[in-house]
Amino acid sequence: MAVDKTLKPEDYEEPACVLCMDDKDVKPIDTRRFIEKLDSYYAKNDYEGAERHLKYWLSEAISGNDLRGQFTVYNEMMGIYRKTGRYDKAIAATEKALFLITLLGIEDTAAAGTAYVNAATVYKTYAMSKKALPLFEKAKAIYEKTLRENDSRTGGLYNNMALSLSDLHRYDEAVEYYIKAIDIMLKNENGELEAAISYLNMANAKEAQIGAEAAEEFISDCVEKAKQLIDTPTLKRDGYYAFVCDKCAPTFEYYGYFLYAIELKETARKIYERA
Secondary structure, eight states, rough: OOOOOOHHHHHTTTOOOOOHTTTTTTTOOOHHHHHHHHHHHHHTTOOHHHHHHHHHHHHHHHHOOOOHHHHHHHHHHHHHHHHHHHHHHHHHHHHHHHHHHHHOTTTTTTHHHHHHHHHHHHHHTTOOHHHHHHHHHHHHHHHHHSSOTTTTHHHHHHHHHHHHHHHTTTHHHHHHHHHHHHHHHHSSSSEEEEEHHHHHHHHHHHHHHHOOTHHHHHHHHHHHHHHHHHOOOTTTOOOOHHHHHHHHHHHHHTTTTTHHHHHHHHHHHHHHHHH
């Protein structure tokens, strides 16, 4: 249940690429406007609108010779094509983003780290965890060097990296990274949802490692903690809350929380309808 992490504003606010600064023909796209509008589509679960938006801004970035803008758009394209199951487009966007990291010379920046996470998540989704893991390792080295301690992006990285480790049957390492992810997320405002996702992923890893019967107590503890976190009263019931409810519901159902799974799906539906 990997959660796609989008680029944050601080990633866009790095100094302009030296390749572009002296080029009078470059017309940069309005990145903040691009992201804000994209978020509004996601809040309504409108992936068709989001895709049209992405294609429009990519064409703007290309026509304006804005390589940094193209990099930003391709980063977002990785996520939407992954979520909607379009393998060829997801891989194409991933390869474009990775190429632009080198072309722009931003290999050691937080923005590159986020792109490595997004790219690795695409590969993991399409059963290429061996290919994903080195990218997660690159992102880990960048994040641990450039981000503040307990930054939520590092927590997201640890969660997604653990998913690949679990795929490769490195379960003990996966559990260690889930625990690290949870520790970081619970130190961040509104980090309860991310921590809940890690608890559910950790339950899945332990079941895969030793079987449902042997892991029963461990699984029950993880699922209960996830439920408590999702039900945190202070969390804003917005589009992201709906996304998490929708994505977590099948896991709760799998572990026997049938009524709660129905409740989560209904909550998500109501949020999307009023957005």
